[in-house]
Amino acid sequence: MQIKKQEIEDALIRTAEEEFYKYGFRNASVRRILTKTGVSIGNFYNYFQNKEALYEKVVGSEYRRFLSMMTEHEHHEYNGSYEGRLSDVISRVIPDFSRRFVILIEGSEGTRFDEARERMARLAKEHLKNHMDDSGVCIQNELLDLLANQFLDGLLAVVKAEPENTARRNRLLADYVFFYFSGMMGLINEKK
Amino acid sequence: MQIKKQEIEDALIRTAEEEFYKYGFRNASVRRILTKTGVSIGNFYNYFQNKEALYEKVVGSEYRRFLSMMTEHEHHEYNGSYEGRLSDVISRVIPDFSRRFVILIEGSEGTRFDEARERMARLAKEHLKNHMDDSGVCIQNELLDLLANQFLDGLLAVVKAEPENTARRNRLLADYVFFYFSGMMGLINEKK
Amino acid sequence: MQIKKQEIEDALIRTAEEEFYKYGFRNASVRRILTKTGVSIGNFYNYFQNKEALYEKVVGSEYRRFLSMMTEHEHHEYNGSYEGRLSDVISRVIPDFSRRFVILIEGSEGTRFDEARERMARLAKEHLKNHMDDSGVCIQNELLDLLANQFLDGLLAVVKAEPENTARRNRLLADYVFFYFSGMMGLINEKK
Amino acid sequence: MQIKKQEIEDALIRTAEEEFYKYGFRNASVRRILTKTGVSIGNFYNYFQNKEALYEKVVGSEYRRFLSMMTEHEHHEYNGSYEGRLSDVISRVIPDFSRRFVILIEGSEGTRFDEARERMARLAKEHLKNHMDDSGVCIQNELLDLLANQFLDGLLAVVKAEPENTARRNRLLADYVFFYFSGMMGLINEKK
DNA sequence: AATGAATGAGGGTTCATTCAT
DNA sequence: AATGAATGAACCCTCATTCAT
Numbered sequence: 001m002q003i004k005k006q007e008i009e010d011a012l013i014r015t016a017e018e019e020f021y022k023y024g025f026r027n028a029s030v031r032r033i034l035t036k037t038g039v040s041i042g043n044f045y046n047y048f049q050n051k052e053a054l055y056e057k058v059v060g061s062e063y064r065r066f067l068s069m070m071t072e073h074e075h076h077e078y079n080g081s082y083e084g085r086l087s088d089v090i091s092r093v094i095p096d097f098s099r100r101f102v103i104l105i106e107g108s109e110g111t112r113f114d115e116a117r118e119r120m121a122r123l124a125k126e127h128l129k130n131h132m133d134d135s136g137v138c139i140q141n142e143l144l145d146l147l148a149n150q151f152l153d154g155l156l157a158v159v160k161a162e163p164e165n166t167a168r169r170n171r172l173l174a175d176y177v178f179f180y181f182s183g184m185m186g187l188i189n190e191k192k
Numbered sequence: 193m194q195i196k197k198q199e200i201e202d203a204l205i206r207t208a209e210e211e212f213y214k215y216g217f218r219n220a221s222v223r224r225i226l227t228k229t230g231v232s233i234g235n236f237y238n239y240f241q242n243k244e245a246l247y248e249k250v251v252g253s254e255y256r257r258f259l260s261m262m263t264e265h266e267h268h269e270y271n272g273s274y275e276g277r278l279s280d281v282i283s284r285v286i287p288d289f290s291r292r293f294v295i296l297i298e299g300s301e302g303t304r305f306d307e308a309r310e311r312m313a314r315l316a317k318e319h320l321k322n323h324m325d326d327s328g329v330c331i332q333n334e335l336l337d338l339l340a341n342q343f344l345d346g347l348l349a350v351v352k353a354e355p356e357n358t359a360r361r362n363r364l365l366a367d368y369v370f371f372y373f374s375g376m377m378g379l380i381n382e383k384k
Numbered sequence: 385m386q387i388k389k390q391e392i393e394d395a396l397i398r399t400a401e402e403e404f405y406k407y408g409f410r411n412a413s414v415r416r417i418l419t420k421t422g423v424s425i426g427n428f429y430n431y432f433q434n435k436e437a438l439y440e441k442v443v444g445s446e447y448r449r450f451l452s453m454m455t456e457h458e459h460h461e462y463n464g465s466y467e468g469r470l471s472d473v474i475s476r477v478i479p480d481f482s483r484r485f486v487i488l489i490e491g492s493e494g495t496r497f498d499e500a501r502e503r504m505a506r507l508a509k510e511h512l513k514n515h516m517d518d519s520g521v522c523i524q525n526e527l528l529d530l531l532a533n534q535f536l537d538g539l540l541a542v543v544k545a546e547p548e549n550t551a552r553r554n555r556l557l558a559d560y561v562f563f564y565f566s567g568m569m570g571l572i573n574e575k576k
Numbered sequence: 577m578q579i580k581k582q583e584i585e586d587a588l589i590r591t592a593e594e595e596f597y598k599y600g601f602r603n604a605s606v607r608r609i610l611t612k613t614g615v616s617i618g619n620f621y622n623y624f625q626n627k628e629a630l631y632e633k634v635v636g637s638e639y640r641r642f643l644s645m646m647t648e649h650e651h652h653e654y655n656g657s658y659e660g661r662l663s664d665v666i667s668r669v670i671p672d673f674s675r676r677f678v679i680l681i682e683g684s685e686g687t688r689f690d691e692a693r694e695r696m697a698r699l700a701k702e703h704l705k706n707h708m709d710d711s712g713v714c715i716q717n718e719l720l721d722l723l724a725n726q727f728l729d730g731l732l733a734v735v736k737a738e739p740e741n742t743a744r745r746n747r748l749l750a751d752y753v754f755f756y757f758s759g760m761m762g763l764i765n766e767k768k
Numbered sequence: 769a770a771t772g773a774a775t776g777a778g779g780g781t782t783c784a785t786t787c788a789t
Numbered sequence: 790a791a792t793g794a795a796t797g798a799a800c801c802c803t804c805a806t807t808c809a810t
Contacts, residue, residue: 005794027218030780042783043795051780142360143367146349153345154338161334168334175335178382179375186374187367197769222805233806235770243805389773411602414801426804427774435801526744527751530733537729538722545718552718559719562766563759570758571751581790606784617785619791627784 009047011037016054021099024107025055055111062100063113066120097159105156117152124148131184137191151180201239203229208246213291216299217247247303254292255308259315289351297348309344316340323376329383343372393431395421400438405483408491409439439495446484447497450504481543489540501536508532515568521575535564585623585633587613592630597675600683601631628687635684638676639692643699673735681732693728700724707760713767727756 015037019028030051034044048054105117125148132139154176162169207229211220222243226236240246297309317340324331346368354361399421403412414435418428432438489501509532516523538560546553591613595604606627610620624630681693701724708715730752738745 008794029778031778040796041781042797045781045783046794140364140367142353142364146346146353146364146368147371149349150342150346154342157338157341161338172332172334172338175332175379176338179339179379182378183371183375185378187371190370200769221803223803232771234772234808237806238769392773413799415799424775425802426776429802429804430773524748524751526737526748530730530737530748530752531755533733534726534730538726541722541725545722556716556718556722559716559763560722563723563763566762567755567759569762571755574754584790605782607782616792618787618793621785622790 005047008037008039008043012039012044012047012054013057017058017100017103020055020058020103020107024103024109025052026110028055028107030054052111055113059100059104059108059113062098063104063116066101066104097155099159099163102156102159105152121145121149121152124152132188135188137188139187139191147184154180197239200229200231200235204231204236204239204246205249209250209292209295212247212250212295212299216295216301217243218299218302220247220299222246244303247300247305251292251296251300251305254290254296255305258293258296258312289347291351294348294351297344313337313341313344316344324380327380329380331379331383339376346372389431392421392423392427396423396428396431396438397441401442401484401487404439404442404487404491408487408493409436410491410494412439412491414438436495439497443484443488443492443497446482447488447500450485450488481539483543483547486540486543489536505529505533505536508536516572519572521572523571523575531568538564581623584613584615584619588615588620588623588630589633593634593676593679596631596634596679596683600679600685601628602686604631604683606630631684631687631689635676635680635689638674639680639689642677642680642696673731675735678732678735681728697721697725697728700728708764711764713764715763715767723760730756 012033015033016028019033019036023029028051030044031041033054034041039047048057104113105120108114108116125144128144128148128151132144155173158169158172158176162172204225207225208220211225211228215221220243222236223233225246226233240249296305297312300306300308317336320340320343321331321336324336347365350361350364350368354364396417399417400412403417403420407413412435414428415425417438418425423431432441488497489504492498492500509528512528512532512535516528539557542553542556542560546556588609591609592604595609595612599605604627606620607617609630610617624633680689681696684690684692701720704724704727705715705720708720731749734745734748734752738748
């Protein structure tokens, strides 16, 4: 029954990922995680300082990766066409979205990652706004918020629908992003 | 003895609506509701069997209304144009979306309404599928799921963003639905 | 078995007094108090917000009383004789010392009453210093600290030794204070 | 394997002394001691059966020494003068008071040394009683207890105030003991 | 109809100690 | 001799719910 340290840590993180995915940070139960993993209460605290440290282990690197990705993305030059932007999003941004990312965005209430979703949506919104400004079209603020959040949710939904199979996931994404940009085009043309 | 039975029940339901909207079922606090309403613990359980019964009172009729609405909608004849469908959705479906509906969809975890969101999305999906079939276009299953859920989320987001002001809400809705159908059109044209 | 609210609160406070007296705040066990009193965990929190609130109930009024007493005492005019001061201390200051006061001074670590002992010792020291200055005698600082703390401990010891019987307690106090002032006189005469 | 057995034991005892001095037995943390000393948990239990055994190692010899000292002191002949007794106490008894002695007296709650303070005070009391009997003066029992405990506390306070500097410590002690005997003289003269 | 005292399972966390290696 | 992973009782506290009045 002797398991090596790394295996237990990994098992804890794996089970915790499920738990946090299901319940979010606040309603996740440490004791439930431990029962599932077969680790005793006391031993858990040999591996993680507390519940939040475990959460950070599950979600932290994902958070940092996303932040740097967004920043970098902002400074990236597009060749102007939708296809270019589209393929860029698909190939560079999306692959990093994972179940842990879903947790980060949807389950961080009561955590120092609390604001993650808001920050993300803000970035997406500004990103979106730039595109609209390029087109010389003005869109009301609420609609921008709505679409930015919608786009975000869509990405998360893709991850939820196809967490593993990359090929199917990318195909789904391609369609989704195409749909999204078609919608945007429609709006732009109408407002002109 | 000052307030008659019905008034107390109503007051409880009204306060509960706020609480469930803010926290969802699981994190809603019965005590907080009672304190706000000025009803004693013991008396609460004269009106409702338990927390979930209260939740059902807040959300149940909304749920049943939506179900029947969806079914009915299914049998409705459109005049074929997008504008027709669009205005139909806006004028007939949307006004029924309310704060309680948001609660039902987003706050039902740990409840027998757990699956409400799933069932709703399924209905929306079949609805969507019919439209696509009419257009002679075939779309992969996952994409249908995605778009149905997205549309649903969008509607909820609108309700959240503008819960009271009907005029602004309808304008936002119009834009959103237009965006959505533009996206669909894009997809259909590409697949053809 | 139905006990009225006030009786339970009193019983809790009484048992808590014992517990805090024995173990101090930090090492006192809420569960032990509850088991002894026959009150359930949940019900305890109907009476007190938390462990510290219970502690405050036991010790708070004693603390406030002592503070005001010390302040008032500082502004009091003596007729100069030791006997006068002595009887003043005995009749006015001491009767307020109680077992709860002992708890306050000796068991407050980890509480907002943390500094009670220090503040008391400081007051006693300044008090003492004034008497010495009146006698034109200078005493080294460490000795002042020592004697002030000693006097304080002595008072607490009297309370511990005779918590209830006022007559015996006062007799003990008279002797103790006499002893104390004799010691002071000895020091003063020697330093002159 | 780098440090020999005795060195480890000594290091543990040294660190434990600090810890017990700071926190007392009950609130001392074995883990904190081990971290400071750089000894592993498991190895600690090769050297000491448990926390209390470590405590005994820190405090036990001090306890036994004090007991024998007190006994021996009892059979010692004084030359009668206060000065003689005074210098005797200072030169023979006090130097043996150490930090470990403070620990023993003040930090033993929850230990088999629990009663150490009580036993010590009893010895001091009997000692005191003999002196009083020699003077033909009878003092009430409670007062004897009080003064014995007070004297003890005073000695501990001196050790705490000046744990290292022997010169200052002795000067403080001289003053303190003089104060104490002056007080005793005062009592004796009054009772006569 | 109404009150609120009482219950107890469950929440996260600490800590001395044991045991396999 | 040495390691540190593992254990579990105990800590304070929250909360929906029951029950006597």
